[in-house]
Amino acid sequence: MLINIECPACQQDTIKIEPHMLAQGASFSCPTCLVKISVAQSSKNDIVKGVEAYDAYKNRLAELQEQGNAPELM
Numbered sequence: 001m002l003i004n005i006e007c008p009a010c011q012q013d014t015i016k017i018e019p020h021m022l023a024q025g026a027s028f029s030c031p032t033c034l035v036k037i038s039v040a041q042s043s044k045n046d047i048v049k050g051v052e053a054y055d056a057y058k059n060r061l062a063e064l065q066e067q068g069n070a071p072e073l074m
């Protein structure tokens with residue numbers, strides 16, 4: 001799963017990040033200005049929580065899709 005975010009440094013390009021790898025401390029760079037994006041140690045827990053929440057939504061969506069035309073929202 002790759003997410004494109006606008007480069008916060010040059011705003012001329014997008015940086016492709018993989019949230020799970022980001023949460024594990026990987027860094028991603030802008031192809032235009034080469035700035036590197038990574039997560040500060042102090043923010044790592046927030047990112048991990050966000051990634052987990054995203055995965056939970058994704059699983060929930062898959063469940064709803066399996067229920068077809070009669071989804072039951074909780």
Ligand SMILES: [Zn+2]
Pocket residue numbers: 007008009010011012013030031032033034035
């Ligand atoms: Zn850039």
